[in-house]
Amino acid sequence: MSDCFPLLVGCGCRAAPSALAFHSASRATNVTFQPHKVDRLERAAILGRHHGFRGCTVWFTGLSGAGKTTIAFEVERMLVEMGVPVYGLDGDNVRHGLCRNLSFHKEDREENVRRVAEVAKLFADMGVVCLASFISPYASGRHEARLIHNRANLRFFEVFVDASLEVCEWRDTKSLYKKARAGQICGFTGVDSVYEEPRHADLTLRAGDESVEESTRRLITFLFEKGVIPHLPYCSPSATLPMQMPSSTTLSVSEEEAKWIQVLANGWIDPLRGLMTEKQHLQCLQFGVVFDPLPTAIRTPLAVKVTSPVDPNLLVALAFEHRVVATVPKPEVYRVGTDIFLGGNFVITSCTNPLLRSPYELRRELASAKPDVIAAIFLNSAVDNTQAVRIDESRELLARRGYGSALVAVFVTDEAEFLRSEGVADPETTKVVLFPFDVDDALLKARLMKAIGARVLLVEERTPIRAEEIRVAPGLEDVEVVEL
Numbered sequence: 001m002s003d004c005f006p007l008l009v010g011c012g013c014r015a016a017p018s019a020l021a022f023h024s025a026s027r028a029t030n031v032t033f034q035p036h037k038v039d040r041l042e043r044a045a046i047l048g049r050h051h052g053f054r055g056c057t058v059w060f061t062g063l064s065g066a067g068k069t070t071i072a073f074e075v076e077r078m079l080v081e082m083g084v085p086v087y088g089l090d091g092d093n094v095r096h097g098l099c100r101n102l103s104f105h106k107e108d109r110e111e112n113v114r115r116v117a118e119v120a121k122l123f124a125d126m127g128v129v130c131l132a133s134f135i136s137p138y139a140s141g142r143h144e145a146r147l148i149h150n151r152a153n154l155r156f157f158e159v160f161v162d163a164s165l166e167v168c169e170w171r172d173t174k175s176l177y178k179k180a181r182a183g184q185i186c187g188f189t190g191v192d193s194v195y196e197e198p199r200h201a202d203l204t205l206r207a208g209d210e211s212v213e214e215s216t217r218r219l220i221t222f223l224f225e226k227g228v229i230p231h232l233p234y235c236s237p238s239a240t241l242p243m244q245m246p247s248s249t250t251l252s253v254s255e256e257e258a259k260w261i262q263v264l265a266n267g268w269i270d271p272l273r274g275l276m277t278e279k280q281h282l283q284c285l286q287f288g289v290v291f292d293p294l295p296t297a298i299r300t301p302l303a304v305k306v307t308s309p310v311d312p313n314l315l316v317a318l319a320f321e322h323r324v325v326a327t328v329p330k331p332e333v334y335r336v337g338t339d340i341f342l343g344g345n346f347v348i349t350s351c352t353n354p355l356l357r358s359p360y361e362l363r364r365e366l367a368s369a370k371p372d373v374i375a376a377i378f379l380n381s382a383v384d385n386t387q388a389v390r391i392d393e394s395r396e397l398l399a400r401r402g403y404g405s406a407l408v409a410v411f412v413t414d415e416a417e418f419l420r421s422e423g424v425a426d427p428e429t430t431k432v433v434l435f436p437f438d439v440d441d442a443l444l445k446a447r448l449m450k451a452i453g454a455r456v457l458l459v460e461e462r463t464p465i466r467a468e469e470i471r472v473a474p475g476l477e478d479v480e481v482v483e484l
Contacts, residue, residue: 047085054129056130056149059120059159062161064189069090082358087129095112098115098119158198158203205219248314261326270451275346285336296474299443305339306342312331366409373398373404375394379413383412393484450475456480456482458484459483
């Protein structure tokens, strides 16, 4: 929540001496800073899912009730799902431990900020993205927090969660503003204690006017543009790398390959996160299963065809329409038949389609509706009125078969169909999902629907899909096929 509410209840504004007076009377001078024997890049090599050092602190500031922790913890969840090491520090939480001996006088509040900034610096130095959500009402305290990071050569981003006092007071889930107005608590920020708004925040979130999801999207986009995270469902098309990078080879990819790169980056084919290596490629072709890192049923080879000479000892930049969409730090070049392919883990640098959402995000959104079952159907065209009726009939069929209330996820293949379908489908019972390919492979259909939490695959009666074939595939044992 916040670090705001004082321990002074029914106080008449008298308070005990500041705890700071007791712990700052003397300072140790016989201490020497000890340098580490490993550097940040060495730590980064074993931390998280992606290549590179990402340590930084994102400092959320704003009034109590503005939404700092709500946004920070939502971003924390998304970064964890992306495989980015992250930790959220909350004002209330640290006052239960690290700062439990501090009051809410100005000196103690600034000491609270200083302590947290020092802890955040350690997280960032380790390579973790630290999300610190604190009212931190004084500009001087926030400036000191930034200096602590600057002196350590670490990135620090101040994010102003801007919501008016009226909005925060209206939200007031803990009745803190009500108690402050009644004089039951003193020194409450925004009521009888000042809040100094940031003049030059790195990012301002209009949390009083936009939803949590909108604020989260904007912050994720900001972090992507700053290079903190390697990929995300929402990104700026302007966030690109130059075509020529030091010690790199540039390889042009097709539109289809660029789309598959984003599909992989967004986690649709988990646990497969990179372009297939030679071993994975051959397993896919011969067995319909990739065994590394975990058994994954897939019959679609996902690798980039090499159309020009590539030096496997250099970083390879994958470019589509003169824009670098991903880089492969350690490429593997191999031959299958008469064709040469490039595989290996990649770092996404520019999403090709911002409408392609993460399956983790969709799964959470679908689950929040609390249906008894989530079903999926794949269409080759937009949802029209006839198909909307057909989808309603499928829900009735599922109910008769004992599935209870059903939410149907409808997969469509291009942006125009997606936008038209969203205007026709009932959002209470139908979720339109963009997936940029016609999917004929039954195993791939089952894998995609499982990624968003669905377990029933709806198929037309004459569709050549055998339920037994899906049930014996690794990871798809619980998928059910229902004919319409």
